[in-house]
Amino acid sequence: MTLELSGVAVARGAAPVVRDIDLTAPPGAVTVLLGPNGAGKTTLLEAVAGVLPFAAGNAVLDGADLAGLDRVARARRGLALVEQGRTVFSALTVAENVRVVNGSADALDRAVELFPELGRRLDVAAGLLSGGEQQMVVLARALATGPKVLLIDEMSLGLAPVIVRRLLPAVRALADGGVTVLLVEQFATLALEIADSAHVLAGGALTYSGPPGPLRASPGRLHAAYLGETPTEEP
Amino acid sequence: MLDGAVAGLAGGGAYAALGLCLTLMFRLVRVVNFAQAAIGVIGVYGMALLADAGLPYALAAPAGLLAAGLVAAALGWIMARWFAEAGADQRSAIAIAFLVGLLAVSFLAFGTHPRRVPGPFGGALLTVGGVTVTRAAAVCALLAPALAAGAHLLLTRTAVGLRLRALSERPTTAELLGIPSRRLAVGTWAATGALAAAVLMVVAPQQSADQSSLALMVIPACTAALVGGFRSLTGTVAGGLGLGVMQGVLAHVEDLQQYRDAVPFAVILAILVWSQRREVWDAAR
Ligand SMILES: Nc1ncnc2c1ncn2[C@@H]1O[C@H](COP(=O)(O)OP(=O)(O)OP(=O)(O)O)[C@@H](O)[C@H]1O
Ligand SMILES: [Mg+2]
Numbered sequence: 001m002t003l004e005l006s007g008v009a010v011a012r013g014a015a016p017v018v019r020d021i022d023l024t025a026p027p028g029a030v031t032v033l034l035g036p037n038g039a040g041k042t043t044l045l046e047a048v049a050g051v052l053p054f055a056a057g058n059a060v061l062d063g064a065d066l067a068g069l070d071r072v073a074r075a076r077r078g079l080a081l082v083e084q085g086r087t088v089f090s091a092l093t094v095a096e097n098v099r100v101v102n103g104s105a106d107a108l109d110r111a112v113e114l115f116p117e118l119g120r121r122l123d124v125a126a127g128l129l130s131g132g133e134q135q136m137v138v139l140a141r142a143l144a145t146g147p148k149v150l151l152i153d154e155m156s157l158g159l160a161p162v163i164v165r166r167l168l169p170a171v172r173a174l175a176d177g178g179v180t181v182l183l184v185e186q187f188a189t190l191a192l193e194i195a196d197s198a199h200v201l202a203g204g205a206l207t208y209s210g211p212p213g214p215l216r217a218s219p220g221r222l223h224a225a226y227l228g229e230t231p232t233e234e235p
Numbered sequence: 236m237l238d239g240a241v242a243g244l245a246g247g248g249a250y251a252a253l254g255l256c257l258t259l260m261f262r263l264v265r266v267v268n269f270a271q272a273a274i275g276v277i278g279v280y281g282m283a284l285l286a287d288a289g290l291p292y293a294l295a296a297p298a299g300l301l302a303a304g305l306v307a308a309a310l311g312w313i314m315a316r317w318f319a320e321a322g323a324d325q326r327s328a329i330a331i332a333f334l335v336g337l338l339a340v341s342f343l344a345f346g347t348h349p350r351r352v353p354g355p356f357g358g359a360l361l362t363v364g365g366v367t368v369t370r371a372a373a374v375c376a377l378l379a380p381a382l383a384a385g386a387h388l389l390l391t392r393t394a395v396g397l398r399l400r401a402l403s404e405r406p407t408t409a410e411l412l413g414i415p416s417r418r419l420a421v422g423t424w425a426a427t428g429a430l431a432a433a434v435l436m437v438v439a440p441q442q443s444a445d446q447s448s449l450a451l452m453v454i455p456a457c458t459a460a461l462v463g464g465f466r467s468l469t470g471t472v473a474g475g476l477g478l479g480v481m482q483g484v485l486a487h488v489e490d491l492q493q494y495r496d497a498v499p500f501a502v503i504l505a506i507l508v509w510s511q512r513r514e515v516w517d518a519a520r
Contacts, residue, residue, distance in 0.1 A: 050411075051407060051411070071407075071410045072410050072413055072414070075410070075411055075413030076413045080411070081411050083408060083411070087408045089400070089401045089404050089408070089409075090404065091400060091404055092400060092401060092404075100397045100398055100401045100409075100412070100414070101412045101414070145413060
């Protein structure tokens, strides 16, 4: 499924946060969205998932306008948001966190296959796990919904780089399997390694849109985009 | 004295069962549902109306339960549709509006005179050593623990229960995972509404049951839920039964009889002061 945003603006209460967002995330590709703290990355993803309303513009998922669908309906169409900040159901066990979205034994097997360390902790309350383990539960839970479009917000926040180096290839593999991935990431260099295209959001607007190569090759280019100095550039 | 305690079990069982409805509602849909008993009143009076019209009890009672469930579902839908993002405090305030509205509707629909409510649990069950246990008291006292056990099993052993627990902890996240929050919330309202009606159908035939005093049984029920911290099912049952027994004993002591209805108030006050003290203590450390 292709996710297509055109001219999207999102506000929080009365305050406009992002504006004029044109972005296409095609299936089978990892689209990364970078940007400094407070740029509005989370705000944009939350609007796409239906937590916040769009203030302007169009968001289309596989030909269907998202504006008319609430968040449950969007989830049922295959959109999954991995929220920022390890949002496990802490009172539920690891196994229950997966089972609540998908009761099949298969779903749990796949989760353990992807994250073997969860296998020993299936009956532990998710709230008692380490931060990294919780992030694995959150990812496994999102995957158990069988997403066609996966929005991931700061998967690596607070995680050891070793773990991030393991999680990112898992994300790449999902995209290779045909999933549409839109990835927001603090570790810009690591994210760019697995990206097919990149966008930089700064001060509420996109300051770079294009292939990841130029950003990978030149840290100066990335910094300039973070500071909002580079004009939007089509691939 | 023992006589009083046993008689108090009837009321206590009802407080406990209604308290369970309140605890479940608070945990699952974030509301102190002050209209809980008022919803039940609609069911009881609906049943009485149908029974008066000649319908056999075996048909009138399920119809009453259904009516209460439907009214509760409608209120739950209003809450889910327009106040989904509101906090528990605001939603509870709206529940007070529901209570007032339901009482008005109930007086309009059923008249202001108390109705005789038929019931299958009249008379004494057994008399041991001069202490009489009525059938209603036995049913009430057993109903509450059975309900608590049933609710516990539902929440821990079923797929619906799992979804309800997820939803109660993180509603937004649950919705983002495709869990149909509105449908589950309306279902929770409907189920607890029908339960409240069932409880009042056992209690109402035993006393002169006017609509406001039945609807205000939500206050001792709140006390019971408060004993369980609006979280613990066991605590709520213990709180309700304990409160009923205390009231029953007081009713049999000549000098204290008049203070009987102040017991819930005193218990609420004591719990609040105690929990406050603990917070101050924690803060001091
Ligand atoms: N709940 C909220 N209410 C009001 N304003 C908010 C809220 N959350 C974020 N904001 C504001 O919206 C703007 C964008 O925040 P957002 O969380 O989308 O940024 P971000 O790019 O995800 O940042 P980070 O990298 O720190 O996660 C910020 O200016 C922030 O102050
Ligand atoms: Mg963010």
